[in-house]
Amino acid sequence: MIAMITAVKAGLLSTPQDRGRGGFAHLGIGPAGAFDAPAFRLANALAGNPSDACALELTLLGPTLHFHCDARIAITGAPLPAQIDGVEQPMWSPLFIRAGQMLTLGAMRTGCRAYLAVQGGFDFERVLGSRSLDVNAALGPLERPLRAGDVLRVREAADGRHGAKTNWSIDPRAWFDPEHPLRLLPGTHTRLLERESREALFSRAFEVGNDSNRVGLRLLGPRLQLAASVELVSEACVAGTVQLPPSGAPIALGVEHPVSGGYPRIGQIAAIDLPRLAQRRPGDALRFAPCTHEEAQRALHKRERQLLKMETAIAIRLKQGA
Amino acid sequence: MNEFAAEPLAEDALLLRFGDSIDPRVNSRVHAAAARLRAAHLAEVGEIAPSYASLLLRFDPLAWSDAGGTPHARLLAAIDPVLHGMEIDSARGPQTRVVEIPVCYGGEFGPDLSDIAKHVRLDAQEFAARHAAAEYTVAMLGFAPGFPYLIGLDPALHAPRRTSPRTRVPAGSVAIGGAQTGIYPRELPGGWQIIGRTPSVLFDPRRESPCLLAPGDRVRFRAVENAGFHALSERSGHGPPLPDSGDQG
Numbered sequence: 001m002i003a004m005i006t007a008v009k010a011g012l013l014s015t016p017q018d019r020g021r022g023g024f025a026h027l028g029i030g031p032a033g034a035f036d037a038p039a040f041r042l043a044n045a046l047a048g049n050p051s052d053a054c055a056l057e058l059t060l061l062g063p064t065l066h067f068h069c070d071a072r073i074a075i076t077g078a079p080l081p082a083q084i085d086g087v088e089q090p091m092w093s094p095l096f097i098r099a100g101q102m103l104t105l106g107a108m109r110t111g112c113r114a115y116l117a118v119q120g121g122f123d124f125e126r127v128l129g130s131r132s133l134d135v136n137a138a139l140g141p142l143e144r145p146l147r148a149g150d151v152l153r154v155r156e157a158a159d160g161r162h163g164a165k166t167n168w169s170i171d172p173r174a175w176f177d178p179e180h181p182l183r184l185l186p187g188t189h190t191r192l193l194e195r196e197s198r199e200a201l202f203s204r205a206f207e208v209g210n211d212s213n214r215v216g217l218r219l220l221g222p223r224l225q226l227a228a229s230v231e232l233v234s235e236a237c238v239a240g241t242v243q244l245p246p247s248g249a250p251i252a253l254g255v256e257h258p259v260s261g262g263y264p265r266i267g268q269i270a271a272i273d274l275p276r277l278a279q280r281r282p283g284d285a286l287r288f289a290p291c292t293h294e295e296a297q298r299a300l301h302k303r304e305r306q307l308l309k310m311e312t313a314i315a316i317r318l319k320q321g322a
Numbered sequence: 323m324n325e326f327a328a329e330p331l332a333e334d335a336l337l338l339r340f341g342d343s344i345d346p347r348v349n350s351r352v353h354a355a356a357a358r359l360r361a362a363h364l365a366e367v368g369e370i371a372p373s374y375a376s377l378l379l380r381f382d383p384l385a386w387s388d389a390g391g392t393p394h395a396r397l398l399a400a401i402d403p404v405l406h407g408m409e410i411d412s413a414r415g416p417q418t419r420v421v422e423i424p425v426c427y428g429g430e431f432g433p434d435l436s437d438i439a440k441h442v443r444l445d446a447q448e449f450a451a452r453h454a455a456a457e458y459t460v461a462m463l464g465f466a467p468g469f470p471y472l473i474g475l476d477p478a479l480h481a482p483r484r485t486s487p488r489t490r491v492p493a494g495s496v497a498i499g500g501a502q503t504g505i506y507p508r509e510l511p512g513g514w515q516i517i518g519r520t521p522s523v524l525f526d527p528r529r530e531s532p533c534l535l536a537p538g539d540r541v542r543f544r545a546v547e548n549a550g551f552h553a554l555s556e557r558s559g560h561g562p563p564l565p566d567s568g569d570q571g
Contacts, residue, residue, distance in 0.1 A: 238331055
């Protein structure tokens with residue numbers, strides 16, 4: 001039997017995402033994928049899925065979904081009100097929903113992105129190795145964000161069981177902490193910033209601009225400039241690259257970044273803090289703190305160990321509760 | 323002689339820089355290095371992506387880490403022997419494909435052709451003939467999936483970008499931006515001067531090879547008449563339009 005879910009309301013920008021599309025940068029095709037990767041992985045873990053199952057990434061306002069099947073689900077990321085048939089539900093917890101029930105997800109109180117995973121994962125065919133929607137390139141099995149009326153198919157869960165009601169959740173504080181300054185590695189052209197700009201980069205707060213999205217976040221506030229202009233040829237960009245366009249307002253690139261760019265590169269947000277970048281919404285303040293490559297690697301490895309430990313612990317609890 | 327500089331871009335990204343300008347010789351070294359690194363099948367290296375003068379490598383930082391140091395140094399130590407003696411490959415010229423692209427120049431398909439021909443003091447036919455006479459190299463793909471940046475444009479045809487970019491450039495448009503020429507794989511916003519259009523499909527994610535062109539490929543344009551264009555288009559067809567994207571086309 002194929003399990004189905006109907007979108008009654010689509011939310012502001014709800015997109016299918018997995019770990020993203022690797023291996024195609026040489027063809028001009030970027031990775032896309034879940035912007036807040038740890039929150040995405042934990043949603044899958046709590047739903048009883050492998051870590052790369054396809055989930056929905058929700059933006060600022062969640063969707064309303066009508067389930068036509070029993071399912072275990074989980075919601076992680078930015079805090080939002082979640083109700084099943086009008087009854088408030090916790091986030092960061094395995095939830096059980098019955099065929100015929102309605103899941104209503106509201107507006108995020110803080111942060112910008114949340115994840116909804118369903119046991120078995122959303123059933124989309126892979127396009128270039130991934131089910132992720134690259135919104136900007138209109139690339140993915142669903143070539144556009146979710147719309148009201150869409151019917152989503154869910155894959156049959158590997159163990160076929162949806163488990164019983166649970167009453168535990170994981171502590172979100174380690175996984176949702178967007179206020180913290182973002183650690184910034186030196187970039188190719190950081191040293192070319194004029195002295196005041198270099199100081200402002202770490203001493204002043206930026207504000208996330210309204211035209212920010214998965215491609216990049218525009219950072220308003222202190223205008224930065226190079227001590228002298230440089231002629232650059234286009235080079236590779238990655239998520240977290242902070243570019244300085246001629247306007248002087250930096251752009252922090254997200255998961256739908258262009259694969260290359262010709263603007264000066266004034267820093268690189270440490271990978272450990274990309275989830276925090278993902279959780280900044282327009283109007284939020286954003287600060288940078290200097291960081292070395294060694295520190296960034298250590299922090300990333302430590303978090304990966306924590307995530308693996310948490311995923312294992314969740315899998316064991318789900319098995320015990322089933 | 324491995325003349326490149328290595329820069330750690332991110333925890334999982336290393337950039338190898340072979341120069342700092344748009345130079346066909348530098349670009350051919352980039353492609354030669356990319357070919358060698360692909361053939362070496364380095365473990366847990368997921369991307370090998372050339373730009374004009376540099377090459378991006380993305381890898382699993384957990385797999386390449388060692389006690390104390392960063393994974394970049396370990397990866398670099400693995401790369402060095404692979405690239406050793408690479409100058410020989412790039413001097414010989416890589417084993418590349420030549421892809422022929424039919425183009426209908428001017429008229430409704432090339433609305434900027436007569437203006438930029440005038441700008442460089444050529445008549446439109448002469449401009450188109452010279453554009454089709456050269457052999458180009460795909461220096462890199464970027465801006466949008468499958469968008470080729472082609473180098474090898476006749477210096478007499480270099481033309482500035484439009485002062486106000488178009489919000490919609492049709493799929494298949496062949497255009498000139500400065501010293502480069504390129505082809506829009508889908509409908510996109512763009513500021514390059516449009517001189518013609520091809521019915522060839524440059525990007526189709528559901529094809530086995532999603533992109534018609536790969537980095538390092540050689541490209542020749544073949545002028546076709548309006549009628550020929552329509553005959554060819556019936557066999558190909560273009561994908562749906564794309565919303566606003568990037569800043570470089």
